[in-house]
Amino acid sequence: MVGDCVAELAKLPDASVDLVFADPPYNLQLEGALTRPDQSLVDAVDDDWDKFASFEAYDHFTRAWLLSCRRVMKPNATLWVIGSYHNIFRVGAILQDLGFWILNDVVWRKANPMPNFRGRRFTNAHETMIWATKGPDAKGYTFHYDALKAGNEDLQVRSDWYLPLCTGGERLKDGDGKKLHPTQKPEALLARIMMSSSNPGDVVLDPFFGSGTTGAVARRFGRSFIGVERERAYADAALARIAAVEPLPADALLAPPEKRSEPRIPFMSVVEAGLLAPGAVLCDERRRFEAVVRADGSLAMGKLIGSIHKMGALAQGLPACNGWTFWHTASKAGLEPIDALRKTLRATMPAA
Amino acid sequence: MVGDCVAELAKLPDASVDLVFADPPYNLQLEGALTRPDQSLVDAVDDDWDKFASFEAYDHFTRAWLLSCRRVMKPNATLWVIGSYHNIFRVGAILQDLGFWILNDVVWRKANPMPNFRGRRFTNAHETMIWATKGPDAKGYTFHYDALKAGNEDLQVRSDWYLPLCTGGERLKDGDGKKLHPTQKPEALLARIMMSSSNPGDVVLDPFFGSGTTGAVARRFGRSFIGVERERAYADAALARIAAVEPLPADALLAPPEKRSEPRIPFMSVVEAGLLAPGAVLCDERRRFEAVVRADGSLAMGKLIGSIHKMGALAQGLPACNGWTFWHTASKAGLEPIDALRKTLRATMPAA
């Protein structure tokens, strides 16, 4: 359906939807342009649909679409909303005010987020999703606990999901080869949501359809969908995209588990874990160089301070160095590379 | 201080605190007892201090303590709040309503979370922290970007942190060997917070002091602290715990100077110091462009004259450029950025 989501949802009957996925405007409040260190311009989300006059206006908008969704949800339906720190707290509070019952908040950890170019904050590397029922009494909602666990090496699926951004061939392009939609979500994200909390044949509603990821995944996994989108151009592209999707055979509907690569361990974590105390002295294999461990996970050689890798390189006068194998701890048993401490830590961190 | 946090904070002067860490009651809504699959009872948080009659009551409480903290915060102070999906959305929305400016939301991914015993939800494996300034104009907040990066494999630190729960010897016990406090936070979590966003000597305020993790970490890392706790038993245990903490030596604590705060060197000084003679020729790394050093510290490319930055930008056709890293001097050893000359000059200057 093309049009405003509140107006369009009014045309649907009560209690007709099994699952809602909503990716509303985030209400980013951007001032001025942002450039990368190479002076190129960051392509920001500056569309009109993401502009609100005030928090109050955004809250009003949020309450309206949430109420519309609530009416068309079946009693045991669930709703997913995705957002960032700009909007998700407001959305969550309003959800609760309207009587929704939060089951989980789930964090999408981005494998390849955009860095913080100015170095003034932590890399904004995740978005938050809220999963909720209509109320505390809706105990009969769909959740494929056993299937998810079986697909996750027999471990319960956690509330933090690690997935790449939507890029490459999956990303829809316009005629000029530019991205069609500024915030297209990866299909893998929608796949996890639908596989966990809906059944084949269910009706899935997306009130902010955009480039139609929800529809594409619904079709592939044998769900029906209703999408509402205000912009005709997005809606047209979404329908064309969905038409090209090949539905999966009914017996192949559980996604295989993703493979994990070895977790990266920051040297900071070794200090935090108590495997090395701040002030401890490291040396190289031939005891030519010494460096002192600092509380923040950096190393000091005299007044020079840097990472284990930087300081190893500096000591040897080389352009680069693997600090894990260069630096050693001394004990009565002899020298031991700090890589051994990393191995110890990895053994205790199964899911990093 | 022992007592209600709003009443106790009223005794503090305005603008006297550099950092706030708050771990407020979560407003958990548990109906009936929760049992594990083996029917043993889960020791959930059901203390009186975690009970609120309604969302309105919780919001009122939240607004009150946030306002109290806001008053005692210095203009460039920052505030961290931790919570779960039960309360964090309300806290975040109220923060924004009160004018706080969110810098990041940071996710604490628990290495060893409690499983979901009923198998009806995802394992609740994270908690959310919000990091905020008093307002959008507070640009001078403390953030040790370079130090954090050095301790993290030379990569920016992301907004998702992977840390174990507070267990084992770190967990405070009461006389019966039971855990003293239901939500004791790990010291590693507070350590990251304080190392990233405070300096030695800073005043750290914790309005919900509990078992005193904030105080213990503050003492170890050379920060002052103010803790407010309503329950005498917790406060007593916290003080005993903190008294046993061994402060780290000062030289393991000082963050390395952030690049952006190093003393400025006018390019003219490099010429004045004789490190570059007027008339010397500079070029870029690929020898595409050349410029001549002038006696007044400007550069000339043909008839065009300007600062090292202006001329670097002009040469590349970019809006801006860091001339210190763009321009190089040529010698038999090869090209060297003029930033090396600046480093030489800085080393000869008296410490600030």
Add this chain to the structure above:
DNA sequence: TTAGCAAATGAATCTGCCA
């Protein structure tokens, strides 16, 4: 054809000092 290197890019509330 392929390997290697350069360029592009993703929901971003992204500087600080001095005149």
Add this chain to the structure above:
DNA sequence: ATGGCAGATTCATTTGCTA
């Protein structure tokens, strides 16, 4: 307050060009 300007700042991937 505001303007001007020095100068500090990026990670994981994919695409595309060149040898």
